[in-house]
Amino acid sequence: MNEVTITVNGVPETHQVEPRMLLVHFLRELCGLTGTNVGCDTTQCGCCTVHLDGRAVKSCTLLAVQADGSEVATIEGLGTSDRLHPMQESFREHHALQCGYCTSGMVMQGIDVVRSGIGHDERAVREALEGNLCRCTGYQNIVDAIMDVARNAPDSCGDGSVR
Amino acid sequence: MNLPDFKYERPQNLDAALELLRGNPQARVLAGGQTLIPALKQRLDRPSVLIDLRAIAELRGIEVSSTHVSVGAMTRHAEIAAHADIGMAIPALRHLASGIAHPQVRNMGTIGGSIANNDPAADYPAAVVGLDATVETTKRRIPADAFFTGLFETALEPEELVLRVHFRVPRRAGYHKIANQASGYVTVGCFIAAFDGQIRVAVNGAGPCVFRQADFEAALRANWSPDAIRDLKQDPATMNEDMHASKRYRAHLVAVAAARALNMAAGGLEMEKA
């Protein structure tokens, strides 16, 4: 067992873990944060997307021990049911989800897209969603939702500098 | 999916990493993990210990001069894709990095991990060979032409690590891959670079290992134009064959990828440099 401290949504989380534990299981099982989903477990679908030190990564393809000492942001850290993050609000506005399984990953990736400064370019947005699969929406409304935030609330996604 | 059990170490410098590797054939170094972790899930490997390279400063950093672009082994694909000076010096290299997989993989995956792994469907080997790079390791400097030795095989010895990759800055260069639609991995790719007095044509994805296409090189040396390679054919005999593409189709794609890479080298992206 290794002792690991990861700052999750601003709160230090210290746990004893086996080195083989994936970050997504650390988040779901040890932190109780079940908003991050596992879809494929093979780095394809993007359901498990979180931010590691400010950049979108797939938490099914990262060991918790690798994130020791780092900051991780998950969907739970963005807003509350009463005060949604502008990206969440935009997904609601644009009907960018149906079953919702992909949504937490899409929202986290969407924030990374706007933060990278490419959110005004539809082609770049679509390319940046290559690692996020949605079986329901057909993507159009997801792209609209992300581009809306890029236009109207880009600052809500941070400035693109890697912490 | 549970991974097999292993220990984890995060050495703070290169010497400490090499010390952990010494006399330990079941140890593996961990870079971005974007190949190694999926491989462990599939039980393709059973390491006793993973030695994470992320804290080692000696493996980081990008330097761009008028003659070389030099990147540390732990440089992430996303860093090269976003690097303005690399974009000026070798636009085709930046273009290649920005087309690897998708953003989340590019935010973790590293050039050192990619070339050490030498997947026939990986992108970087084409740039390393096409740009006549030198791979600096913990033991020596290996020219690109001697680095990639076969399917998932390189000249790296046990306990030898990639430190940096030094790319030569060409006069012009272009890269084009015909990608697998789902993964982004290379079905067939081609990197073409023109140096003073030398043309290099590196083909990836097509065969078991990246290779230089000598016929295309000779033709372009004689005549730097699409006409020179229009009627050239790749021999299908040495091509890979899998569910994605037959030998014959891959051989056909070599010519297609070469024509498109040449187009980029001749104009396209290279315009950015002017």
Ligand SMILES: Cc1cc2nc3c(=O)[nH]c(=O)nc-3n(C[C@H](O)[C@H](O)[C@H](O)COP(=O)(O)OP(=O)(O)OC[C@H]3O[C@@H](n4cnc5c(N)ncnc54)[C@H](O)[C@@H]3O)c2cc1C
């Ligand atoms: C869904 C998906 C799609 C992908 N698509 C593409 C694609 O389109 N094109 C492409 O090129 N790649 C693709 N990849 C692979 C990706 O680029 C990997 O990041 C890369 O191949 C390996 O780099 P890594 O840093 O993740 O290495 P790791 O997975 O950490 O390591 C890979 C191997 O290299 C060894 N190693 C690592 N660093 C060193 C070093 N410095 N010296 C010696 N040995 C070392 C490790 O021990 C291990 O054996 C894809 C991966 C995924 C999961």
Ligand code: FES
């Ligand atoms: S669960 Fe991680 S990419 Fe699908």
Ligand code: FES
């Ligand atoms: S909303 Fe159902 S998978 Fe995207």
